[in-house]
Amino acid sequence: MTVLPEVLTRYVVEDRGYHTPCWIWTGACKPEGYAEVNWQRRGGANAHRLVYEHLVAPIPDGLQIDHLCRNRSCVNPDHLEPVTPAENTRRGAGTKLAMDDAINIRRRHAAGESQSALAREYGVHPAHVSKIVSGKKWRP
Numbered sequence: 156m157t158v159l160p161e162v163l164t165r166y167v168v169e170d171r172g173y174h175t176p177c178w179i180w181t182g183a184c185k186p187e188g189y190a191e192v193n194w195q196r197r198g199g200a201n202a203h204r205l206v207y208e209h210l211v212a213p214i215p216d217g218l219q220i221d222h223l224c225r226n227r228s229c230v231n232p233d234h235l236e237p238v239t240p241a242e243n244t245r246r247g248a249g250t251k252l253a254m255d256d257a258i259n260i261r262r263r264h265a266a267g268e269s270q271s272a273l274a275r276e277y278g279v280h281p282a283h284v285s286k287i288v289s290g291k292k293w294r295p
Contacts, residue, residue: 163206166178166230171229173225175234178231188227190230192205201220214237217239217240219240219243220237221243260287261287
């Protein structure tokens, strides 16, 4: 018996503020909010990954699926995009900075502004600014 047809129909369509409606998973979700399904004895597979692979394309090795709509329980393949882990982290819900911010931090620090002043202005820890300035984080 295959589970995939269930994955392809086990959602409700809801407007969640993205430019097209989300497909909200009606089955079990992991504690982090990701849609979960048992599939080919993998147990607890991410439903959004299965939907993407079945309806769009295989997910390249080393890439993760980002929810463009920012809704972890969404399985709409139009809202899913394969990205590197670093890009997925940058786009994450808790991210305060964008790439442009990191570029400005580097530029301003090179012009003489202190890391602590930049950290206060951008609302991040000074250690985070230090990693941006050194190129350990937010590499263009």
